[in-house]
């Protein structure tokens with residue numbers, strides 16, 4: 314039986330998607346060729362790329378609004394650099410809410426002045442800074458919507474007159490937002506969309522072409538747009554599987570429908586963390602809690618061995634917290650069924666009975 318996969322990333326994907334992906338590797342499109350041995354310029358694959366780009370915009374409600382979707386390589390980590398390369402002329406504002414934000418900030422500093430408008434580094438990123446001011450004379454504002462490692466999530470986004478850039482790697486397609494507030498969204502596929510190896514970038518075209526520096530072709534969003542995300546050989550398998558996941562999402566009612574289930578999953582687990590006297594949550598304020606990654610710990614270290622034995626025996630995978638937080642982290646991405654969360658809650662209750 315398939316494990317209950319709470320892995321933070323690469324993460325669980327829908328089983329129907331895995332079946333289709335496996336079959337396409339053997340024989341794609343009934344052409345008696347594998348998906349991964351055909352030309353990326355062939356009609357069947359060009360159709361895959363176009364469909365994936367179209368579905369991404371459709372799920373975000375950004376069709377016909379001046380946005381382009383790209384499937385690039387280099388992970389979200391390369392976007393830390395590319396965003397600054399393409400948009401930072403003089404200075405940019407960053408909100409520092411965790412490890413990934415800090416890494417984005419580090420790259421931006423190579424290109425200009427970086428203004429950190431808020432940070433929760435003082436408390437090991439266990440909260441989301443509020444009431445920060447964003448200067449109006451910056452080239453853009455950058456934030457991270459969900460902090461995968463610490464388990465915090467932005468529940469609202471500031472209204473700004475400058476372009477807003479967001480790393481949505483670990484919560485893209487998980488909840489309804491007014492995505493037109495953002496001018497550039499990026500997300501590594503392996504958290505909520507597909508296998509590692511491709512990164513979705515959704516960018517409003519009008520914000521590009523404003524910096525004076527020369528941008529190398531592979532790092533230039535305009536080059537990738539002009540080549541329809543096929544400037545060089547794209548990551549054909551990750552793009553195909555991402556397309557399948559986006560189709561699965563559409564068949565299941567889209568982002569709004571999955572958000573309802575995600576809310577149920579998060580409520581089920583957080584209620585147990587709050588109720589069960591053996592556990593405590595890591596995040597300081599309940600309103601900052603992530604619906605994707607729940608971080609928690611045992612109050613007594615002595616129970617660790619017993620708890621670990623129990624959840625392993627229940628077929629749960631990927632529950633250990635990140636080394637910078639410790640404890641446990643349950644990642645409840647779109648493809649994780651509610652039943653898996655119930656299994657975890659049952660294990661937590663069993664521990665309470667035995668302790």
Ligand SMILES: *Cc1c(COP(=O)(O)O)cnc(C)c1O
Pocket residue numbers: 322387388389390391413457459460461480481482483501502504
């Ligand atoms: C995992 C993650 C990254 C890094 O992604 P890579 O694709 O490994 O470069 C960046 N930002 C967030 C929010 C993440 O969760």
